[in-house]
Amino acid sequence: MSNGPDRRALAILACVVVGAGARLAPLWWSPLPATLDGIVYARLANDVHAAGHIDLVGMRVDALASTALLSTGSLVTGAAPLGLAQPLYALIGTTGVLLGAVFARRLGASLGWPGRRRARAAVLAAFALAVDGVFVRRTGVPDDDAITLVTIPLLALAVHLYARSERGAWLAVAGVILLVLPVTHTFSTLIAALVLIGLLAGHLIGRPLTRGRLVAAGVALAFCAYFVAYYTLAASTPLTVPYVDRVQSSPGLFAAWLVVLVAAVPWYQRTTRRMRRLAAVAPLAFILAAIAVNARTVVFPGTAATPRLVLLFVLPFAVPAALAALAGHRFGRAGPVEPALFALFLAPVVQILFSFTAGLTPEYFATALRAQTHVHLPVLVLAAAVVSRLEPRERLAGVAADGGSAVRRWLGVAGPLGGAVRSIGAVVRPLAAAARPVGVAVLVVAMAATLPVAYVNLDTGSYPSTTTESEFAAGTFATQHIEGTWTSSHTGVRVPGNYYGNVDASVGPTASWLRGGPSPACPVVSQRSWTTTGAHLFPAAPATIPPATYDRWLAQRSLVYDAGGADPVVVTVPSAIGDPEAAGFGGSC
DSSP, X not given: OOOHHHHHHHHHHHHHHHHHHHHHGGGGTOSSOSSHHHHHHHHHHHHHHHHSSOOOTTOBTTOHHHHHHHHHHHHHHOOOXXXXXXXXXXXXXXXXXXXXXXXXXXHHHHTTOOHHXXXXXXXXXXXXXXXXXXXXXXXXXXXXXXXXXXXXXXXXHHHHHHHHHOOHHHHXXXXXHHHHGGGTOHHHHHHHHHHHHHHHXXXXXXXXXXXXXXXXXXXXXXXXXXXXXXHHHHTTSSOBOOSHHHHHTSHHHHHHHHHHHHHHHHHHHHSOHHXXXXXXXXXHHHHHXXXXXXXXXXXXXXXXXXXXXXXXXXXXXXXXXXXXXXXXXXXXXXXXXXXXXXHHHHHHHHHHHHHHHHOOSHHHHHHHHHHHHTTHHHXXXXXXXXXXXXXXXXXXXXXXXXXXXXXXXXXXXXXXXXXXXXXXXXXXXHHHHHHHHHHHHHHHHHHHHHGGGGGSOTTTOOSOOSOOHHHHHHHHHHHHHEEEOXXXXXXXXXXXXXXXXXXXXXXXXXXXXXXXOOOOSSOEEEEGGGGTTOEEETTEEEEOOOHHHHHHHHHTEEEEEEEETTTTEEEEEEGGGOOTTSSOEEEOO
């Protein structure tokens, strides 16, 4: 018969299995990477195998880590990079489930909870992160976020614990993460820097300057100098540096938000419990409201509105957001884990607010969209803690135990009025006893309801949100056989472009045609879903064409390749171009 710790360990393991299954689910639809970045890394890994080294020409400055990881994994397993990318990153991202359990358990220990309640919080946090649709979406695909959404929380915890304990092991963990972050993901490097600034603001402002805190501050300054120097140097090489221009375009505004970040920490620690809760719930309400408003009116002009199906899957996140707000005052505690959770919450919030104030452009839309994912871990840890804390309080327990006799004695009532109090006690008893299981059920159901958003396209609401084999086959055919320019949707152009390098294709003619312009006078890679959910024209809104119009258009052109698939993909050319059976054909868009 297993004991309590064994059962709790099995529960955590079950959450990990669920999390791995949720992240591996895209393989049900396709063995290919579910993100365009994953296709890039597969191409770069192939180049490494062919050349024996990494060619830096044209490579993103933050693609080095993923290229090395995927090429090494391919060599070790013998699997092709294109097929290995999706399962490899899905398994890496699953470690975030364990990290959530670690944070929740440490938070319970900080609050002096017994082991059973700490374990309950850990299991709930692990399950929430296992099925949180937005979190699964970013940690279950071949993307650098799958790595950094796990390493940044670990970094915050390591730096905080070193500042408290001065144990060298924590400093070593932080040092390794800080060393590899700039070559892993540029945007996440910025988030990590904000996390460190917020964390150290809590350690240094109004606190004794211990050796651990000073060393931690020195490490943070060295990290900032390191990544700034690296990106500055890389900009003068064939490497490309993404995201940095968004800060450089509004340096004054970004500096102002840094001041807000630093000032918010000591204010939060000293303000009232009610203000802490309001300060915690305000940004979460803002994020959810922005998503909801975007379903009716596009907030960032030039981008897509939120599909109703996506909104339906995202809104249940209001449940853990509300629960986390109830424990928002815990962020102000100087415990063994609370400051790290607060920094992990505050840093992406500042980045989101900077994006909204810097300019409502597609670039800042993408920045805000990426930043919000970093909020999920601290929010879900707090939500799990709140639900785990729900249980009858002493007075309610007393009412439940004696049917209200103690209350009757205190009030000095008897007779019919005493009977009324006894009745109240009988009602309170089951309500108090049901508080925790109901809270657990609500949180579990709400998080499970968000899971589908991991598999739908955020601009069209269609599924699956992955690279299908028919899309890849059609793009491959177009790249290898079309002489001259061709056109397709954003996905249709980017998939072969990312895998085969520069291709002579563009989205413009397709977008113009779908919006009422002339039919492209060149080969087109088209999909049947253009008649339903629409063609991806990221970052712009998708565009559709009536099914009858699409069928007439196909009848007027020559079919040269049919990739089939659940969403049929075909390559057609204008009939005037020539014999579709010829080895090569082309046209001009």
